[in-house]
Amino acid sequence: MLGLQNISEEQARSIYNKHSPYVYGIALMLTRSSPMADDIMQETFLRAFQKFDQYDPSRPLRPWLCRIAVNLAKSAMRKQRWLFFQADPPDIGDEFLVEESMMKSESERELWESVNRLSAKRKEVIILHYYAELSLPEVAEALHIPEGTCKSWLHEALKQLRRSQTLRRHEVRCEEEMQ
Amino acid sequence: MSAKRDPVHAEPNVTEQDQIMREHAGSILRKWEEHQPVAPFEDVWDRYLSAAEASRRKQQIRNRWRAAAATFLVLILLGGAVLFSSPEVRAALSRFPFMKMLLADGGFEEQGLSKIEKEGLGVHLNTSVIDRNIRFTMDEVFYDGVQIVLNLNFESP
Numbered sequence: 001m002l003g004l005q006n007i008s009e010e011q012a013r014s015i016y017n018k019h020s021p022y023v024y025g026i027a028l029m030l031t032r033s034s035p036m037a038d039d040i041m042q043e044t045f046l047r048a049f050q051k052f053d054q055y056d057p058s059r060p061l062r063p064w065l066c067r068i069a070v071n072l073a074k075s076a077m078r079k080q081r082w083l084f085f086q087a088d089p090p091d092i093g094d095e096f097l098v099e100e101s102m103m104k105s106e107s108e109r110e111l112w113e114s115v116n117r118l119s120a121k122r123k124e125v126i127i128l129h130y131y132a133e134l135s136l137p138e139v140a141e142a143l144h145i146p147e148g149t150c151k152s153w154l155h156e157a158l159k160q161l162r163r164s165q166t167l168r169r170h171e172v173r174c175e176e177e178m179q
Numbered sequence: 180m181s182a183k184r185d186p187v188h189a190e191p192n193v194t195e196q197d198q199i200m201r202e203h204a205g206s207i208l209r210k211w212e213e214h215q216p217v218a219p220f221e222d223v224w225d226r227y228l229s230a231a232e233a234s235r236r237k238q239q240i241r242n243r244w245r246a247a248a249a250t251f252l253v254l255i256l257l258g259g260a261v262l263f264s265s266p267e268v269r270a271a272l273s274r275f276p277f278m279k280m281l282l283a284d285g286g287f288e289e290q291g292l293s294k295i296e297k298e299g300l301g302v303h304l305n306t307s308v309i310d311r312n313i314r315f316t317m318d319e320v321f322y323d324g325v326q327i328v329l330n331l332n333f334e335s336p
Binding site: 009012013017021022024025037041042045046049050076108111126127130131149155158160161162165 | 193195196197199200201203204206207208212213217218219222223224226227230288320
């Protein structure tokens with residue numbers, strides 16, 4: 001019987017309870033939409049349970065879940081962009097508030113804004129490496145890119161973030177001096 | 180004389196930024212761990228069970244079709260063997276030009292089958308399908324633009 005023999009309900013429940021906030025967080029960071037992140041989170045676990053026989057238990061589970069979530073997030077965002085061209089843009093509601101509520105201090109929010117200003121490729125590498133805590137080979141695997149390319153994108157992203165933060169600090173100092 | 184460092188355009192310190200990112204991510208990850216998923220586990224598990232059941236049904240239907248196709252093939256082959264072995268049926272069929280050629284002494288031999296075999300003009304496939312212990316093998320195929328010759332093998336226990 002397909003799927004049912006692969007994972008028990010208790011095993012699935014334990015995996016879901018332990019990793020669903022993590023998967024939701026990754027999806028939220030990638031999509032910046034809480035309804036989308038919720039859909040992606042559920043779909044990720046549904047796929048993971050269905051394909052559980054393909055998971056290698058000698059390896060950590062999170063990179064595998066993350067890879068599924070990234071593929072689903074990319075596909076959902078492509079679909080949303082297409083809908084955007086076809087009809088009115090979707091109502092985003094309080095999506096940004098949800099994500100920003102996780103960042104209490106001004107500096108945390110500023111850094112997060114800088115991350116969101118990065119190009120899609122650089123932002124994905126930053127999110128997966130730092131926030132999803134994947135190693136560079138795991139990020140490269142999740143994004144289907146060579147490891148060298150991944151390293152290069154990460155380096156460029158960090159340089160850009162550093163530059164934008166330095167610029168921001170410089171602007172704040174100028175404003176203070178003018179006052 | 181040392182050049183004054185421009186804080187805006189100087190080459191950024193990537194290692195320092197790496198550390199800042201790790202601290203930022205660490206604080207956010209701790210907050211994520213406290214987040215409760217919107218959908219309860221039962222919703223996802225119910226969807227998984229429904230999808231598995233639908234997939235199982237689809238597989239059953241596919242198996243039935245395969246069995247039906249295998250049975251049909253067996254009937255065709257057995258029926259063909261019975262028809263061709265009867266002298267009355269052979270006489271009746273020989274009224275049709277194609278069947279006459281087929282039933283002629285030596286069968287397809289006149290059409291150059293032995294030539295195809297001797298000179299290795301056919302393409303060897305050796306492709307098999309097994310269903311319910313019945314093996315159907317397509318050994319060789321020949322096509323010269325006019326006629327097609329299939330060399331088939333059928334084995335049942």
